[in-house]
Amino acid sequence: MSPDLFAKFKRFGPTELDQVPVAPGLYAWYAKPQIGAADWARLAGASGEDIGESTFRTLLAKHTSRFAPHSLRVNAHHSFRDTWDGRLRPSVFDNHVAAITKKDLPDADVQSLKYPANSMNRMLASEKQRGRMSALLTGLASPLFSAPLYIGKSKDLHRRVNDHFSDVDKWYRVIQRDAQYRDRLRAVLFEGDRTHNIPDIFATRAIASGFSPDNLEVYVLDVCEALDIRANLALELAEALEWLLNTWHRPILGRA
Numbered sequence: 001m002s003p004d005l006f007a008k009f010k011r012f013g014p015t016e017l018d019q020v021p022v023a024p025g026l027y028a029w030y031a032k033p034q035i036g037a038a039d040w041a042r043l044a045g046a047s048g049e050d051i052g053e054s055t056f057r058t059l060l061a062k063h064t065s066r067f068a069p070h071s072l073r074v075n076a077h078h079s080f081r082d083t084w085d086g087r088l089r090p091s092v093f094d095n096h097v098a099a100i101t102k103k104d105l106p107d108a109d110v111q112s113l114k115y116p117a118n119s120m121n122r123m124l125a126s127e128k129q130r131g132r133m134s135a136l137l138t139g140l141a142s143p144l145f146s147a148p149l150y151i152g153k154s155k156d157l158h159r160r161v162n163d164h165f166s167d168v169d170k171w172y173r174v175i176q177r178d179a180q181y182r183d184r185l186r187a188v189l190f191e192g193d194r195t196h197n198i199p200d201i202f203a204t205r206a207i208a209s210g211f212s213p214d215n216l217e218v219y220v221l222d223v224c225e226a227l228d229i230r231a232n233l234a235l236e237l238a239e240a241l242e243w244l245l246n247t248w249h250r251p252i253l254g255r256a
Contacts, residue, residue: 008226024235028148040130061100066210153242167203
């Protein structure tokens with residue numbers, strides 16, 4: 001990896017999007033958990049239990065749930081022109097989410113989920129380790145160890161990224177007014193219920209999955225600046241690279 005080139009891949013939080021360059025290039029949205037000291041610091045309960053552990057378990061489980069696989073559209077054919085249409089839904093992912101909240105996970109679940117129960121429980125029982133995990137998740141995991149939620153390209157990064165975030169904020173406000181609306185989004189976008197006219201875009205998929213504007217950050221690459229080339233050549237590279245990256249990595253909130 002060229003350190004000089006990697007340094008051109010710049011991060012922008014929700015309050016910094018006015019600084020995104022007006023230039024052709026690529027962008028990638030990532031998820032980042034919102035974790036503060038109050039989410040992991042030790043706090044003694046009425047019986048002396050460490051409430052900080054249960055709070056941190058709940059936070060990790062909630063963030064994990066946002067990465068749930070979407071259902072698959074299937075159409076199966078058999079002899080004499082018989083066909084089967086429907087949706088295949090994930091049958092195990094919820095067990096991964098639930099495992100995080102349990103101190104005493106059954107051995108069968110530990111084995112089937114490949115869950116590091118001993119390490120997870122020891123980490124969660126220690127205030128210092130919870131703090132260290134928080135630092136890793138918020139300061140390092142994205143983007144180095146994280147898959148992007150969405151990869152896109154544009155001839156005008158500033159306009160495109162800000163349009164994305166504006167849509168995310170708009171649909172998040174809908175959920176704030178009516179919490180049940182998230183279920184409607186899920187049904188339309190992920191379960192095939194087309195009885196409501198809801199656009200199938202990054203913003204609606206992100207909100208339906210449980211993300212909020214504060215969970216999102218975007219990294220952009222101004223290809224003109226990074227490679228010192230003309231705009232038409234930069235856009236050519238961006239369009240080709242976006243197709244390759246989406247084909248290889250299949251971001252979970254990318255276009256179906």
